[in-house]
Amino acid sequence: MKRTWPILLVVTSSLLLGPAVQAQESSFGIGAGPVDPQSLPRAVWFTANWRWKLRKNVVVEPEGGYWKKSDSTPGVTSSVRDVSGGLNILYLVPKKSVTWFAGAGVGAHVIHSAFDIAGFSSDSDTEVKSALHLMAGVDYKLTGSLRLFGAVRYDTVSDVQQNKVYGGLRLKL
Numbered sequence: 001m002k003r004t005w006p007i008l009l010v011v012t013s014s015l016l017l018g019p020a021v022q023a024q025e026s027s028f029g030i031g032a033g034p035v036d037p038q039s040l041p042r043a044v045w046f047t048a049n050w051r052w053k054l055r056k057n058v059v060v061e062p063e064g065g066y067w068k069k070s071d072s073t074p075g076v077t078s079s080v081r082d083v084s085g086g087l088n089i090l091y092l093v094p095k096k097s098v099t100w101f102a103g104a105g106v107g108a109h110v111i112h113s114a115f116d117i118a119g120f121s122s123d124s125d126t127e128v129k130s131a132l133h134l135m136a137g138v139d140y141k142l143t144g145s146l147r148l149f150g151a152v153r154y155d156t157v158s159d160v161q162q163n164k165v166y167g168g169l170r171l172k173l
Contacts, residue, residue, distance in 0.1 A: 025053040029149060031168020035067050038161045040080060043069040045164055051090070061088040061105070075118040082157075084109040088133055099147075102136040109157045129158035145172040 028050050035045035049063035063086050070079040086107025093100040109129045116122035137151025150167040 025172070027051045027147070027170050027172045029168055029170035031149065031151075031166045033164060033166025036163040037067075037069075037080075037082075040160075041069055041071070043067045045166060047166060047168070049088075051170075057092045057094070059090050059092060059101075061090055061103075062086070063088065063105075063107075077114075077116045079112075079114050081112045082109050082162075083112075084131070086131065086133055088135065090135075097141040099139040099141075100137075101139065101151075103133075104135070105133040107131040107133055107155070109155075111157075111160075129160075131155050131157040139170060146170070147172070 028048070030046075030048045032044060032046045034042050036042050045065055045067040047063060047065040049061050051059045051061045053059050063084075065084040065086075066082070068079060068081040070077070072078075084107050086105050088103050088105030090101045090103030107130070109131055110126065111129060112124065112126045114122065114124040133153060133155050135151055135153040137149060139147045139149045141147055147170040148167070149170050151165075153164040153166070155162040155164070
């Protein structure tokens with residue numbers, strides 16, 4: 001049960017909050033950038049999120065993310081893959097064409113690792129790990145409904161910390 005509480009929180013919150021905030025302002029974002037997982041080589045992280053306005057300057061943001069890092073040498077292959085889901089609460093500070101944001105959240109990361117030596121047996125493992133997220137960033141208005149965003153983020157994924165710097169586009173719905 002310890003490993004599934006973040007997943008249950010995300011699903012329950014989305015189901016409960018979704019109908020209540022459908023009439024509120026919302027936006028959908030996609031982005032990418034480097035992730036620097038502790039003790040592993042840097043990889044590219046992809047993310048998608050949906051923001052719902054709860055209060056004047058407060059939004060809830062369910063999200064999903066993915067990164068994978070593989071290394072190969074003659075006869076040896078290893079890889080680590082992280083598929084994540086989370087729920088963040090962000091505080092927005094809107095200005096004329098820029099909106100600053102900062103927030104925190106919880107998540108679940110399904111981490112799959114594999115190691116293979118040619119001619120011998122391979123080994124793999126999959127774990128679900130809970131996480132806390134801390135983030136800050138900026139949205140820059142390009143047009144009436146399209147925004148460019150950039151953010152920095154720190155995830156405490158059980159025993160492996162992840163630093164992320166990413167950017168992307170957000171469409172106001």
